[in-house]
Amino acid sequence: MAQRFAAFAAAHFGLQTVEIFIRAPLEFQHRRYAQRVAVHPEASTADKCWLARRFIGLSRRLSREGFAPEFVVADSERSRWLPLASVAPPLRSFRDTAGLAAWLYESGWFIGNDSGLGHLASALGIATLTVFRRRRVAQRWRPGFQHGEIVLPPWWVPTAGLKEKGWRESISVRRVQRAFRVLRARVASIN
Incomplete structure (x- = not known):
């Protein structure tokens, strides 16, 4: 999406680069909690x-x-996660976008579904x-302002109908964990 926005800005406004001008207040430190993984298990639609x-x-x-995962959900989504509180990591909700953005800014990583929070992170x-x-x-809507990886259902799931019905079951925890390791290695190689 970031690349599409940059192409649009170049074509329509003559801009050669598109920068994000989000600046955190000085009291916040980028990735202060480097081991914290902000996990967003929700999305705009089920x-x-x-x-x-x-x-x-x-x-x-x-x-x-050695990571410290924390789930972040909207207040309206909390009721679905409270029954799982004994087995889930800490559950966070924020009153406003500023509080959420500050928490994300100080997190080390983000993992989530196709949602707007990935773009914010x-x-x-x-x-x-x-x-x-x-x-x-994924090709159109993946977060693209920072390093990112995606996980998709396996290519071998036949037919669009089966993929649509069974995609959740076809993506294992192990595959997502491996993709997270790849992301960490990519980030480490750049830093």
Whole structure:
């Protein structure tokens, strides 16, 4: 999406570069909590959401690797996650976008479904890992302001109908964990 925006700005406004001018207040430190993984297990529609139990399984694996996953959900989504509080990582909600942005800015990583929070994290300079149900959607809408990886259903799932119905089950926790390792290696090689 970032590349599409840059192309549009070049074609229509003659701009050669497009920069994000989000500046955090001085009291915040970028990636202060480098081991914190902001996990957004929700999306604008339920059909974009990977399985809750898989997000919880992923958070357990990340914890064993020394990371501190925390789930972030809107107040309206909390009721779905409170029954899982005993097995899920800490659950965060924010009153406003400024509070959410500050928390994301100080996080080390972001993992989530196809949603706007991945774009916000990416615009704030946080590396993202996004679980998508379709390749074409991922190519168009993946966060692109910062380093990011995507996870898609396996290519071998036959027919669009089966992919649409079974994509959640076809993406394992292990695959997402591997993609997160690839993302970390990419970020480390650049820094």
